[in-house]
Amino acid sequence: MQNRVFNFNPGPSALPVAVLNQIQEELLNYKSTGMSILETSHRSPEYEEINTSTITLFKELMGIGNEFHVLFVGGGASTQFAHIPLNFLPKGGRAAYVDTGTWASKAAQEAERIGNVHLAGSSKGADYTCIPGASELEIPEDSAYLHITSNNTIKGTQWHSFPDTENIPIVCDMSSDICSRKLDFSRFSLTYAGAQKNLGPSGVTVVIIRDDFLQKCNPDLPTMFDYRTHVSKKSLFNTPPVFAIYMLNLVLTWINNLGGLGELEKITKAKKDIIYNLIDTYPDYFRGTVRKDSRSWMNVTLRLPSEELEQKLVAKGKESGFVGLKGHRSVGGIRVSLYNGVPLEAAEKVAEFMEDFKKEN
Numbered sequence: 001m002q003n004r005v006f007n008f009n010p011g012p013s014a015l016p017v018a019v020l021n022q023i024q025e026e027l028l029n030y031k032s033t034g035m036s037i038l039e040t041s042h043r044s045p046e047y048e049e050i051n052t053s054t055i056t057l058f059k060e061l062m063g064i065g066n067e068f069h070v071l072f073v074g075g076g077a078s079t080q081f082a083h084i085p086l087n088f089l090p091k092g093g094r095a096a097y098v099d100t101g102t103w104a105s106k107a108a109q110e111a112e113r114i115g116n117v118h119l120a121g122s123s124k125g126a127d128y129t130c131i132p133g134a135s136e137l138e139i140p141e142d143s144a145y146l147h148i149t150s151n152n153t154i155k156g157t158q159w160h161s162f163p164d165t166e167n168i169p170i171v172c173d174m175s176s177d178i179c180s181r182k183l184d185f186s187r188f189s190l191t192y193a194g195a196q197k198n199l200g201p202s203g204v205t206v207v208i209i210r211d212d213f214l215q216k217c218n219p220d221l222p223t224m225f226d227y228r229t230h231v232s233k234k235s236l237f238n239t240p241p242v243f244a245i246y247m248l249n250l251v252l253t254w255i256n257n258l259g260g261l262g263e264l265e266k267i268t269k270a271k272k273d274i275i276y277n278l279i280d281t282y283p284d285y286f287r288g289t290v291r292k293d294s295r296s297w298m299n300v301t302l303r304l305p306s307e308e309l310e311q312k313l314v315a316k317g318k319e320s321g322f323v324g325l326k327g328h329r330s331v332g333g334i335r336v337s338l339y340n341g342v343p344l345e346a347a348e349k350v351a352e353f354m355e356d357f358k359k360e361n
């Protein structure tokens with residue numbers, strides 16, 4: 001692929017080349033309509049087909065049935081931070097939140113603007129380098145829901161098992177690891193994710209909501225803030241982000257063609273193992289920043305012996321065709337993001353580059 005770099009951007013991030021090629025092919029003349037999908041009504045049969053098949057693909061890939069609704073909305077995951085408590089945090093009630101990093105605490109802060117938040121657990125004391133164990137969580141029985149963030153994009157931690165909350169619904173921000181591994185998705189009453197890390201471009205947020213949870217939503221909200229509006233109109237109440245959903249469809253089809261989430265998970269694991277092996281082989285040089293049992297399979301975070309070396313690695317990487325390796329501005333260091341669109345070859349090549357860099361520096 002001429003002039004393509006190995007792209008480790010944390011989001012928006014790499015997309016499968018096959019998908020980009022297909023978009024290019026279809027851009028001027030979508031399915032013999034003589035126009036682009038960008039120029040097509042969202043009420044057209046062509047778009048209806050995209051909308052319906054994207055919903056079906058999600059349900060198939062995630063192994064969830066018709067008790068779940070799949071919605072495509074705007075505003076990013078950050079808007080969901082408010083929409084969720086607006087809909088599900090009743091007056092006088094409370095919701096439980098686990099604070100595992102920047103996005104998790106932003107979600108909790110938004111909820112605090114709307115109602116009572118109970119801090120069910122936190123890894124703040126450990127500088128967010130781990131996920132609290134199930135026994136460390138304290139979830140009041142009267143919680144309207146428990147909110148967790150399955151992958152912490154900035155610090156590089158991930159939940160590898162989920163708490164058994166019995167009757168308390170789990171709400172999960174999966175923005176940075178959705179559809180990268182096989183999970184029992186039926187455990188989550190509401191899952192949401194901005195598409196721009198693992199599923200497609202920015203501009204669309206996926207919300208997957210179980211019908212029994214939907215029934216509990218606040219009936220007094222403005223139309224666009226009420227999840228039921230989007231459920232009843234199949235995300236076509238107003239003009240949806242058509243192009244982003246079309247791309248989502250292509251990425252899901254690509255995952256399906258790979259063999260689904262089971263097969264994709266094998267690739268995910270192979271990629272993260274390559275980078276963590278480097279950390280485990282040279283722990284004094286490539287200093288992993290998180291506890292082993294909480295390691296993210298999506299965002300591998302590490303420090304080098306000095307900030308100078310880190311800057312040098314980022315700059316040298318860029319020169320050599322490896323972009324996006326700089327850690328988040330709030331934490332520094334190196335971050336290797338390995339989302340779905342990042343091929344195995346990219347992980348292999350960047351590991352070789354890092355090992356060579358170590359020898360030379």
Ligand SMILES: *Cc1c(COP(=O)(O)O)cnc(C)c1O
Binds near residue numbers: 077078103149176
């Ligand atoms: C990137 C990210 C967000 C923010 O998503 P927006 O779509 O930009 O609002 C929220 N949560 C997590 C876990 C993220 O990684």
